[in-house]
Amino acid sequence: MTPEELVERLGPRFDDISLAHGEVTVVTTRERLVEQLVALKGDPELGFDFLADVSGTDWPDRDLRFWVAYHLYSIEGKHRLRLKVGVPENDVHVPTITEVFPGADFLEREVYDMLGVEFDGHPDMRRILLPEDWDGHPHRKDEELGGVRTQYKGGAFIPPIDQRLHK
Amino acid sequence: MPVERLPGVVTGKTADDLEEEVRRGVLLGSLDWAVSWARKQSMWPATFGLACCAIEMMSTGAGDYDLARWGMEVFRGSPRQADLMIVAGRVSQKMAPVLRNIYDQMPEPKWVISMGVCASAGGMFTNYAIVQGVDTIVPVDVYVPGCPPRPEMLMYGILRLHDKVQKEGRIK
Amino acid sequence: MIINMGPQHPATHGVLRLVLELDGETVVSVKPIIGYLHTGIEKNCEYRSWMQAIAYVTRADYLSPLFNELAYCLGVERLLGIDAPPRAQALRVMLTELNRIASHLVYVATTGMELGAVSVMLYGFRERERILEIFEMITGLRMNHAFIRIGGLAMDLPEGVEEKIRDFLEVMPRRLDEYEKLLSHNPIWVERNLGVGYLAPERAIELSTTGPVLRASGIAKDVRKDEPYCGFEQYDFDVVTRTDSDCYARYEVRMEEMRQSMRIVGQALDSLPGGPVMVEDPKFKWPARLKVGPDGIGNSEEYVEHILGGSMEALIHHFKMVTEGVAVPAGEVYQAVESPRGELGLYVVSDGGYRPYRVHVRDPSFVNLQSFRDQVVGQMVSDVIAIGAALDPVMGGVDR
Numbered sequence: 174m175t176p177e178e179l180v181e182r183l184g185p186r187f188d189d190i191s192l193a194h195g196e197v198t199v200v201t202t203r204e205r206l207v208e209q210l211v212a213l214k215g216d217p218e219l220g221f222d223f224l225a226d227v228s229g230t231d232w233p234d235r236d237l238r239f240w241v242a243y244h245l246y247s248i249e250g251k252h253r254l255r256l257k258v259g260v261p262e263n264d265v266h267v268p269t270i271t272e273v274f275p276g277a278d279f280l281e282r283e284v285y286d287m288l289g290v291e292f293d294g295h296p297d298m299r300r301i302l303l304p305e306d307w308d309g310h311p312h313r314k315d316e317e318l319g320g321v322r323t324q325y326k327g328g329a330f331i332p333p334i335d336q337r338l339h340k
Numbered sequence: 341m342p343v344e345r346l347p348g349v350v351t352g353k354t355a356d357d358l359e360e361e362v363r364r365g366v367l368l369g370s371l372d373w374a375v376s377w378a379r380k381q382s383m384w385p386a387t388f389g390l391a392c393c394a395i396e397m398m399s400t401g402a403g404d405y406d407l408a409r410w411g412m413e414v415f416r417g418s419p420r421q422a423d424l425m426i427v428a429g430r431v432s433q434k435m436a437p438v439l440r441n442i443y444d445q446m447p448e449p450k451w452v453i454s455m456g457v458c459a460s461a462g463g464m465f466t467n468y469a470i471v472q473g474v475d476t477i478v479p480v481d482v483y484v485p486g487c488p489p490r491p492e493m494l495m496y497g498i499l500r501l502h503d504k505v506q507k508e509g510r511i512k
Numbered sequence: 513m514i515i516n517m518g519p520q521h522p523a524t525h526g527v528l529r530l531v532l533e534l535d536g537e538t539v540v541s542v543k544p545i546i547g548y549l550h551t552g553i554e555k556n557c558e559y560r561s562w563m564q565a566i567a568y569v570t571r572a573d574y575l576s577p578l579f580n581e582l583a584y585c586l587g588v589e590r591l592l593g594i595d596a597p598p599r600a601q602a603l604r605v606m607l608t609e610l611n612r613i614a615s616h617l618v619y620v621a622t623t624g625m626e627l628g629a630v631s632v633m634l635y636g637f638r639e640r641e642r643i644l645e646i647f648e649m650i651t652g653l654r655m656n657h658a659f660i661r662i663g664g665l666a667m668d669l670p671e672g673v674e675e676k677i678r679d680f681l682e683v684m685p686r687r688l689d690e691y692e693k694l695l696s697h698n699p700i701w702v703e704r705n706l707g708v709g710y711l712a713p714e715r716a717i718e719l720s721t722t723g724p725v726l727r728a729s730g731i732a733k734d735v736r737k738d739e740p741y742c743g744f745e746q747y748d749f750d751v752v753t754r755t756d757s758d759c760y761a762r763y764e765v766r767m768e769e770m771r772q773s774m775r776i777v778g779q780a781l782d783s784l785p786g787g788p789v790m791v792e793d794p795k796f797k798w799p800a801r802l803k804v805g806p807d808g809i810g811n812s813e814e815y816v817e818h819i820l821g822g823s824m825e826a827l828i829h830h831f832k833m834v835t836e837g838v839a840v841p842a843g844e845v846y847q848a849v850e851s852p853r854g855e856l857g858l859y860v861v862s863d864g865g866y867r868p869y870r871v872h873v874r875d876p877s878f879v880n881l882q883s884f885r886d887q888v889v890g891q892m893v894s895d896v897i898a899i900g901a902a903l904d905p906v907m908g909g910v911d912r
Binding site for chain 3 (some may be wrong): 189193195196198199207215222224225226231232242244248251253255274275276277278279280283287300301302303304311312319
């Protein structure tokens with residue numbers, strides 16, 4: 174199914190649907206996330222039976238700060254879909270999709286580890302990449318890159334590359 | 341010749357004393373040399389390959405760049421049977437206590453080669469996750485830079501370590 | 513009884529920690545604990561320019577560095593709306609397929625060593641050295657090349673490489689036959705691999721497994737055929753599947769994939785188009801304007817004279833190119849390529865700036881490790897090694 178056909182098919186179900194660079198992106202809310210995924214997976218024409226990726230991004234300037242993107246793929250129809258859910262800073266909870274896609278296990282743990290987004294109902298919500306007692310969530314934009322700062326040239330502090338300009 | 345410079349204190353060596361000393365010095369001197377030679381000739385590395393440098397280390401141990409020429413092709417699985425630890429690859433914060441643990445389990449005498457820039461100084465990863473140089477955790481004898489170092493570079497580092505072991509020999 | 517197969521172990525592929533719960537010799541459950549190689553690559557990419565991030569992304573899955581670069585560059589090129597020239601695409605295909613062969617050779621070598629066939633390790637690395645020599649001639653490095661750039665490749669092929677590749681393609685099939693003679697009907701190999709680590713196809717899809725592990729369960733999912741990139745439509749090759757879903761099937765799939773990759777390399781070399789290897793836009797072509805001097809690579813003298821003595825504008829432009837790089841329009845894209853371990857996806861998000869906003873590597877080994885639990889339950893302790901080896905995880909990709 175081409176991306177355009179996909180947009181047509183999904184149009185009635187989603188309010189926020191867009192097509193860019195040959196990819197279809199839909200935005201949904203966390204309340205409707207699981208039911209929509211079940212519908213997409215069970216749909217005989219769309220048949221999104223494969224979860225490719227779960228990743229999180231931090232947009233500190235928006236109302237909904239943390240965005241979790243689910244990349245779905247259909248093995249029969251060979252088409253892809255991106256589903257995005259946004260959560261605000263003060264309530265960083267998203268329902269887990271491990272019931273629908275067991276392959277989201279490690280992926281959701283990684284999003285929790287790196288961004289602090291908690292997935293309610295996950296069988297094993299712990300840190301996966303960092304040590305268990307680590308403080309903080311590195312992929313947040315207000316966390317520093319870390320490492321070793323160097324000071325030289327007679328005490329003048331030359332900022333490390335993460336603090337130089339270039340927007 | 342024995343002389344008495346201060347009342348009651350006789351210093352100086354007789355010919356017999358000198359002979360005795362030279363003989364013992366030569367004996368211990370060559371024993372030193374022999375033991376160091378034996379230590380460097382079959383230094384067994386412990387497997388501590390972490391990342392990309394581990395693959396280059398495996399290539400060095402394989403057929404084309406043979407480490408068996410120096411008796412080092414047998415990478416011991418247990419650190420208790422090894423005397424060289426080649427830290428090959430980037431050491432993350434989670435791995436650091438494991439590294440120290442393995443180092444402590446190795447019996448004396450032991451040496452450490454830090455292979456690659458990630459192990460020597462953090463490499464290109466100046467960030468929260470990588471230990472900026474394993475010499476903050478274990479004492480390092482030879483640093484081999486490179487990302488990853490060619491097998492020849494690692495071999496050069498190993499040979500310099502052999503030279504160091506040979507020169508530093510002292511019976512403990 | 514609970515045993516810990518610690519992160520430092522001669523037979524776990526890299527720093528993978530397995531906590532096994534045993535009942536005698538049978539495994540009741542396993543908990544893989546990862547993160548011992550977490551490098552913060554994704555966070556580090558956000559602090560470098562678009563072109564510099566290639567050097568970071570390369571080191572994620574370090575046994576298939578060109579695939580990481582390819583996925584990243586294709587993603588960024590889609591965001592920019594540019595296409596690499598056809599010669600660059602064909603060379604990208606050739607380089608990545610050679611990388612696939614090299615990676616599968618490491619699989620054969622390390623699996624052989626872990627299951628006891630130590631001589632296979634030496635043979636596998638001997639063949640791999642031939643490929644690494646070819647890589648060194650083309651890219652300058654044996655591993656972690658950072659050669660595939662946004663808009664094409666860093667440099668064109670040097671002289672004499674085509675001949676070397678053809679020699680390799682001639683010799684390699686006989687060597688593969690040698691491996692098969694050593695292993696395929698070897699009673700020890702068959703005993704340790706046949707029927708070990710069964711993973712049902714439906715369960716594999718549920719767990720989002722990809723790559724040889726999925727294809728050994730009978731499902732012909734290959735990004736090169738399903739969503740072709742870099743002109744893969746024009747090459748003639750087969751997607752290798754088996755139906756047994758055990759470790760032996762995965763071994764067969766990988767051996768056959770090496771042969772298919774050699775076919776693709778031969779076709780790419782035969783039909784190599786002429787032309788540039790980098791987009792003509794000066795914002796991207798800068799590193800390619802180097803010249804081979806007497807001591808290796810050096811600056812192009814005319815170019816240096818032009819920017820220093822010639823126009824001020826050229827100097828400013830060069831300065832901006834070097835320090836800032838290119839600004840990529842805002843948007844997000846998910847680019848998938850078929851790496852030796854499965855579907856390698858790069859999710860690239862841009863906010864319109866000179867640096868990536870978010871780079872997420874969907875690593876196949878990370879996702880495939882979830883199927884480890886299902887495969888290992890009910891097997892013996894020594895099968896754990898065989899299963900881990902047949903999954904072929906690369907911890908650099910798993911932990912990033």
